[in-house]
Amino acid sequence: MKEQTKILHSIPADALTGAISTPIYQTSTYVQEAPGINKGYDYSRTNNPTRAALEQLIAELEGGSNGFAFASGLAAIDAVIKLLSAGDEIVAVNDIYGGAFRLFTHIYRKLGITVHYADTTDATNVAAAITPKTKLIWIETPTNPTLKISDIRAIAKTAKAASCLVCVDNTFASPAAQKPIELGADLVVHSATKYLAGHSDVIAGLVVTRTKELGEKIKFIQNASGAILGPFDSWLTIRGIETLPLRVAQHSRNSQAIADFLTTQGFVNNVYYPGLATHPNHAIARQQQKYFGGVVSFDLRIDETAVATQLVQSTRYFKLAESLGGVKSLLCLPCEMTHKSIPAAIRRQSGVSDSLIRLSVGLEDADDLIEDLSTAIKKTARNFAILV
Numbered sequence: 001m002k003e004q005t006k007i008l009h010s011i012p013a014d015a016l017t018g019a020i021s022t023p024i025y026q027t028s029t030y031v032q033e034a035p036g037i038n039k040g041y042d043y044s045r046t047n048n049p050t051r052a053a054l055e056q057l058i059a060e061l062e063g064g065s066n067g068f069a070f071a072s073g074l075a076a077i078d079a080v081i082k083l084l085s086a087g088d089e090i091v092a093v094n095d096i097y098g099g100a101f102r103l104f105t106h107i108y109r110k111l112g113i114t115v116h117y118a119d120t121t122d123a124t125n126v127a128a129a130i131t132p133k134t135k136l137i138w139i140e141t142p143t144n145p146t147l148k149i150s151d152i153r154a155i156a157k158t159a160k161a162a163s164c165l166v167c168v169d170n171t172f173a174s175p176a177a178q179k180p181i182e183l184g185a186d187l188v189v190h191s192a193t194k195y196l197a198g199h200s201d202v203i204a205g206l207v208v209t210r211t212k213e214l215g216e217k218i219k220f221i222q223n224a225s226g227a228i229l230g231p232f233d234s235w236l237t238i239r240g241i242e243t244l245p246l247r248v249a250q251h252s253r254n255s256q257a258i259a260d261f262l263t264t265q266g267f268v269n270n271v272y273y274p275g276l277a278t279h280p281n282h283a284i285a286r287q288q289q290k291y292f293g294g295v296v297s298f299d300l301r302i303d304e305t306a307v308a309t310q311l312v313q314s315t316r317y318f319k320l321a322e323s324l325g326g327v328k329s330l331l332c333l334p335c336e337m338t339h340k341s342i343p344a345a346i347r348r349q350s351g352v353s354d355s356l357i358r359l360s361v362g363l364e365d366a367d368d369l370i371e372d373l374s375t376a377i378k379k380t381a382r383n384f385a386i387l388v
């Protein structure tokens with residue numbers, strides 16, 4: 001069975017009514033026949049049929065043994081870090097999602113977990129950062145917003161040799177484009193808020209484990225800490241996933257067209273998209289991804305925030321907002337928005353220049369999106385009296 005068919009048919013019709021859409025079991029508790037005798041459900045923090053359907057679906061889609069749904073992507077990340085104990089260390093991608101950095105720095109450091117950051121685009125840097133205390137390697141690929149790619153297979157091999165777990169934040173690629181467990185990862189996390197749910201209408205997180213043993217540990221943490229996803233948001237996420245491969249294919253086609261267009265613009269300096277042959281990690285992206293994804297970043301010849309600010313306010317279809325992965329196109333200015341809390345010198349060092357703009361390319365017609373960007377670029381150039 002091919003993937004799109006599997007997604008649509010892996011959740012059976014409701015046994016009770018035949019409902020083809022997974023029912024939303026909006027209930028906290030379940031009536032028991034006798035103390036401890038129930039139908040497999042006793043309390044919705046522990047288990048809920050709508051959430052269970054989503055958890056089964058994401059486990060299948062990522063090729064893992066178990067899936068778990070959380071109240072946000074960060075709650076999912078938090079559950080994975082709770083596998084560790086005080087004194088343990090993590091080696092993490094230096095270009096990490098800001099919320100994960102904040103969690104590691106302001107919550108887990110004081111609980112005795114230390115994180116070492118490395119440029120994971122070269123697996124030998126991961127090996128060099130591992131100490132006898134390292135228990136977990138944390139990578140994101142592609143990264144936000146400069147779309148650096150790490151070789152999951154090579155890093156998993158390195159981690160295995162050092163008896164460390166590997167967790168991949170697969171938010172940017174989604175399982176339609178990349179399956180980290182098949183490449184050797186032990187755990188996958190998602191901000192399902194982005195491509196999986198796909199419509200900018202829910203905050204959700206997911207964890208998938210390679211093995212049943214790890215699955216039991218995450219299940220314990222999920223129930224013990226309690227940051228579960230509610231039934232309605234589970235239903236919305238299932239509904240989003242049903243069209244995931246179609247959406248990711250189109251997000252990627254649109255993104256490639258836009259990246260190609262941006263490279264022709266004299267006003268634009270760097271274009272970051274793994275699908276461009278000039279991207280430094282293009283070869284590995286080709287190897288491990290089926291699609292290059294829906295995020296394109298670029299910066300300007302005149303590397304000034306004022307110029308970029310004008311540009312992001314001049315588009316018609318690309319709406320100025322944080323987040324990504326939805327059907328409607330968004331754009332943001334990381335230095336003033338998502339990456340504002342990072343000191344400017346460190347931010348610039350990781351490639352996020354003062355004029356860097358991140359596009360979340362939606363499912364509008366690519367011609368309209370290109371025209372939108374072209375008009376905004378011309379208008380901004382005119383206002384700043386720059387020759388395009």
Ligand SMILES: *Cc1c(COP(=O)(O)O)cnc(C)c1O
Nearest residue numbers: 072073074097169171191193204
């Ligand atoms: C958005 C995001 C998160 C956090 O997810 P929330 O659902 O916002 O909590 C984690 N990782 C990446 C790569 C993200 O883009």
